[in-house]
Amino acid sequence: EAQVTQNPRYLITVTGKKLTVTCSQNMNHEYMSWYRQDPGLGLRQIYYSMNVEVTDKGDVPEGYKVSRKEKRNFPLILESPSPNQTSLYFCASSLSRGGSTDTQYFGPGTRLTVL
Amino acid sequence: GIQVEQSPPDLILQEGANSTLRCNFSDSVNNLQWFHQNPWGQLINLFYIPSGTKQNGRLSATTVATERYSLLYISSSQTTDSGVYFCAVEWLPYKLSFGAGTTVTVRA
Numbered sequence A: 001e002a003q004v005t006q007n008p009r010y011l012i013t014v015t016g017k018k019l020t021v022t023c024s025q026n027m028n029h030e031y032m033s034w035y036r037q038d039p040g041l042g043l044r045q046i047y048y049s050m051n052v053e054v055t056d057k058g059d060v061p062e063g064y065k066v067s068r069k070e071k072r073n074f075p076l077i078l079e080s081p082s083p084n085q086t087s088l089y090f091c092a093s094s095l096s097r098g099g100s101t102d103t104q105y106f107g108p109g110t111r112l113t114v115l
Numbered sequence B: 001g002i003q004v005e006q007s008p009p010d011l012i013l014q015e016g017a018n019s020t021l022r023c024n025f026s027d028s029v030n031n032l033q034w035f036h037q038n039p040w041g042q043l044i045n046l047f048y049i050p051s052g053t054k055q056n057g058r059l060s061a062t063t064v065a066t067e068r069y070s071l072l073y074i075s076s077s078q079t080t081d082s083g084v085y086f087c088a089v090e091w092l093p094y095k096l097s098f099g100a101g102t103t104v105t106v107r108a
Helices: none
Strands: A004-007 A010-013 A019-025 A031-038 A042-051 A054-057 A076-078 A087-094 A110-114 B004-007 B010-014 B019-025 B031-037 B043-048 B052-056 B059-064 B069-074 B083-092 B095-098 B102-107
Touching: A004 A087, A010 A019, A019 A031, A019 A087, A019 A110, A042 B083, A042 B095, B004 B083, B010 B019, B019 B031, B019 B083, B019 B102, B031 B069, B043 B052, B043 B059, B069 B083
Parallel strands: A010 A110, B010 B102
Antiparallel strands: A004 A019, A019 A076, A031 A042, A031 A087, A042 A054, A087 A110, B004 B019, B019 B069, B031 B043, B031 B083, B052 B059, B059 B069, B083 B095, B083 B102
C-alpha cells in the first residue's frame, strides 16, 4: 500500500529535550516536506527536500533541522524544543514534476506537546 | 510571500445542499491543490488543478490562474463531507502556502 508514515503519532516532552519525528514514504517520491498546523493558521511549511541531500527552508524553519540521506526518509529534528513548538506536524511527499511539486500525499500527523 | 485567502471561514449545510468554496491568491503560482481534512485529522488530496476544471464524483474544482482564484464545488453534500477544506499554492518552486481553511459542517 502506497503511504507516508510518521512516528511517533503522539509525543509529550519537556523543554530542551532533543527529539526526532520520523517520516518515511514508499512511493519513490523525490519531494518531501514538513508542515505544522496551528489553529486558525492552516498549514505552514517548515522545511522541504527536492531530493537526497537537497533541502531548503520553508516559511517557519526556526528551531527545526532536517536531513535527507535516503530517498524514502525525511526526519524532523527539534534539538531544543520549546513550548511554542507545540503543534500538529505533518509530513508529505510527491513526485517532482519539471521543477515543481505534484499531488501531495500526507502522513497521519504527529501531535507534539512541549511542556 | 504570497497571501492565500479562503472564504467563507465556516459553512453549515443541510445534507443534500450544494456549496461553493473560494480560494484567492495574491500572485502567480505554479500549481494549486485542494485538500480535505476529515474530523480525525487525516489530509486527503482532492484536486491538483493549476488551471481549468476537474470533476471527481460530487466534487469539482475550477482554477482561473489569470484572475488568481480557485473554486471548489460540493454538490448534494453528505455528512462525510464534513471537515476542513484547504487550498495550497506553489508560489515558488517547491514552496507551498496554505490558506487558513473553510470548516464545513453537514447536518443530517
